[in-house]
Amino acid sequence: MIDKRTIVLAAGGTGGHFYPTQALAELLVASGYRVVLITDTRGYSFKESLPDIEVYIIKACGIAKLSIIKKIKGATKLLFGYFDACRLISELHPTAVLSFGGYACVPTVLAASRRGIPIILHEQNAIAGRSNQLLAKKASIIATSFERIEKIHEQDQYKIILVGNPVRAEIRAIRTMDPPPLTPDGPCEILVTGGSQGASIFAKLIPDAIALMPKRISSRIRIVQQARLNEINQVIAAYRKIGINADVSQFFNDMPQRLRAANLLICRSGASTLAENTVAGRPALLVPYPNSVDDHQTANARAVEAAGGGMLLPQANLTPKYLAQLLTDLLNNTKQLSYMSSAARAYGRPNAAKDLASILLSVIGLDKNLST
Numbered sequence: 001m002i003d004k005r006t007i008v009l010a011a012g013g014t015g016g017h018f019y020p021t022q023a024l025a026e027l028l029v030a031s032g033y034r035v036v037l038i039t040d041t042r043g044y045s046f047k048e049s050l051p052d053i054e055v056y057i058i059k060a061c062g063i064a065k066l067s068i069i070k071k072i073k074g075a076t077k078l079l080f081g082y083f084d085a086c087r088l089i090s091e092l093h094p095t096a097v098l099s100f101g102g103y104a105c106v107p108t109v110l111a112a113s114r115r116g117i118p119i120i121l122h123e124q125n126a127i128a129g130r131s132n133q134l135l136a137k138k139a140s141i142i143a144t145s146f147e148r149i150e151k152i153h154e155q156d157q158y159k160i161i162l163v164g165n166p167v168r169a170e171i172r173a174i175r176t177m178d179p180p181p182l183t184p185d186g187p188c189e190i191l192v193t194g195g196s197q198g199a200s201i202f203a204k205l206i207p208d209a210i211a212l213m214p215k216r217i218s219s220r221i222r223i224v225q226q227a228r229l230n231e232i233n234q235v236i237a238a239y240r241k242i243g244i245n246a247d248v249s250q251f252f253n254d255m256p257q258r259l260r261a262a263n264l265l266i267c268r269s270g271a272s273t274l275a276e277n278t279v280a281g282r283p284a285l286l287v288p289y290p291n292s293v294d295d296h297q298t299a300n301a302r303a304v305e306a307a308g309g310g311m312l313l314p315q316a317n318l319t320p321k322y323l324a325q326l327l328t329d330l331l332n333n334t335k336q337l338s339y340m341s342s343a344a345r346a347y348g349r350p351n352a353a354k355d356l357a358s359i360l361l362s363v364i365g366l367d368k369n370l371s372t
């Protein structure tokens, strides 16, 4: 007998996969569904943030970039992951599986598909990730975060529905809260983040750029910066040397509050970062991680730039001198920041979690049961 109310979410273990999963899971739990997350070992660190959700870890890894020997080891691990997933799916009897991409999704979706369970994929990026490319033909619906999405096979394009990338409720809540207004002489808070891992390039680039700005402008800046653990002291010392007030941390667990206070963001262009910036309506300088798979972060950033919500700055051309001039111009022209902020907000999709949940429930015929 199938339990009509169990929904399995499958996701890799990065912040970029976890936060959209959390946003959807919270909504489904609030609507009375039993939600089970299947993830890889990296996802275990998020377990505490999901008190109402059962979390299972399966063996999984990426094999695309490995040498032949490691590929064989990786494939063996995936095979064991597949057996784990088959056992879990047969025990859980889910009504549907929604997969957010990442290593753990391939075994989970294949195991579910073998039993004829409806599959929905969610793709966070403007270029589909490897697992979603592979799994597209198994899905009934491919929910996307960007209007244009590359690398989904032509025969599966009809399954695509644009919903956006779900963001946490605390971030949706700041959509209507502006940061302290920027005035020509007042303080400007700049939030610098590098995604789940942090970005080494910002550790030197940003203090060096601020050091080159005219003092009367740079003295208005307050920095909140994520830095890698081994670079934190160096970053703090660099800001201290130029008299800039800086709050530096390896990872901010209070991102909604940080985002709320920020007048300007300097960040990578991972999918969750962009979804959060635009839902919150914060202007951003976007420096895509150059080694992201298929350069998907550049494709993500292009879409936000085209909407007017951010400026795309390729890392290869980004010098402290260029950034110093750009920051000086932006701080002198608060109208441009306020235009970018409105454009970002107009582009944001605060209802993504709800829309995704509705699609999921309509696929399984339970759409009337969603809590609003």
Ligand SMILES: CC(=O)N[C@H]1[C@@H](OP(=O)(O)OP(=O)(O)OC[C@H]2O[C@@H](n3ccc(=O)[nH]c3=O)[C@H](O)[C@@H]2O)O[C@H](CO)[C@@H](O)[C@@H]1O
Pocket (backbone or CB within 6 Å): 014, 015, 016, 017, 019, 101, 124, 125, 193, 194, 195, 196, 197, 226, 250, 251, 252, 253, 255, 269, 270, 271, 272, 273, 274, 276, 289, 291, 292, 293, 296, 297
């Ligand atoms: C290097 C790489 O390939 N990264 C990929 C990874 O992103 P990755 O997980 O690095 O980046 P995302 O921008 O998608 O997500 C980062 C998340 O971490 C949160 N955060 C960040 C810093 C901090 O101090 N505190 C905090 O809470 C952000 O608010 C955000 O929710 O998966 C994403 C989703 O598939 C992709 O778009 C990214 O390209």
